[in-house]
Amino acid sequence: MSQAKEVKQDRKYTKDHEWALAEGAELVVGITAFAVDALGDITLVSLDVKVGDRVEANKAFGTIESVKTLSDLFAPVSGKVTRVNAALEDAPELVNEDCWGKAWMIAITPDDASAAGSLLEPASYSAHLEESAH
Numbered sequence: 836m837s838q839a840k841e842v843k844q845d846r847k848y849t850k851d852h853e854w855a856l857a858e859g860a861e862l863v864v865g866i867t868a869f870a871v872d873a874l875g876d877i878t879l880v881s882l883d884v885k886v887g888d889r890v891e892a893n894k895a896f897g898t899i900e901s902v903k904t905l906s907d908l909f910a911p912v913s914g915k916v917t918r919v920n921a922a923l924e925d926a927p928e929l930v931n932e933d934c935w936g937k938a939w940m941i942a943i944t945p946d947d948a949s950a951a952g953s954l955l956e957p958a959s960y961s962a963h964l965e966e967s968a969h
Contacts, residue, residue, distance in 0.1 A: 839872035842961045843935055847911075847954035850963055854935070855911045855954055861918070861942040862951055864911060866899065868934055869964055874901035877930040880923040882908075882940060888916045890943060892950070897940070899930070908940060912950040918942035 842848070846856040852870035855862040871877070879900035890896050890910035897908040919941050923929060930938040945951065955963060 838868045840961075840964055841868045841935075842957050842964070844957045847951055847956065848960035848963075849909065849911045849954060851909050853909065853911055855951060856939075857951060858942070860944050860948075862912060862914075862945060863918075863939045863942045865939040866908070866930065866934055867960075869967075870906075871931060871934045874899065874906065875903045877901050877927045880927045880930060880940070882919050882923065884916045884919060884941060886916055886919060890914060890916060890941075899927075910941075910943065911954055912943060912945040913947075914943040914945040914950070916941055917944050 846854045848854055852867045853864060854867050855864050882897040884890060884896045892913045893909055895907040896910050899906050899908055920939050
């Protein structure tokens with residue numbers, strides 16, 4: 836299996852190829868290996884939010900730039916930003932190196948604790964990847 840098709844079983848997904856991992860009351864958000872593979876070498880991560888800001892589901896909270904393209908980063912749920920990964924400003928290459936771990940982007944405390952239920956389960960995201968490949 837190529838890394839681009841890798842799907843971690845411990846988190847939920849969006850159709851925009853972002854992942855959300857529940858850590859207590861927070862959802863930690865990042866982009867998937869499929870997104871990293873599609874983008875290529877990441878050259879810039881701009882997170883346009885700070886701790887305490889509110890984000891809205893499906894609205895952009897920043898951008899990610901690669902040698903190929905510029906893409907928006909979308910919040911998977913509405914809520915309050917509780918953490919921002921400032922390391923990405925100085926080291927955007929972390930996204931290429933460890934998109935599932937060190938390159939998390941933001942953490943959100945959702946307005947609605949059940950909001951993550953609307954995200955894709957790992958099996959559904961895998962199916963979405965298969966459909967995207969055709």
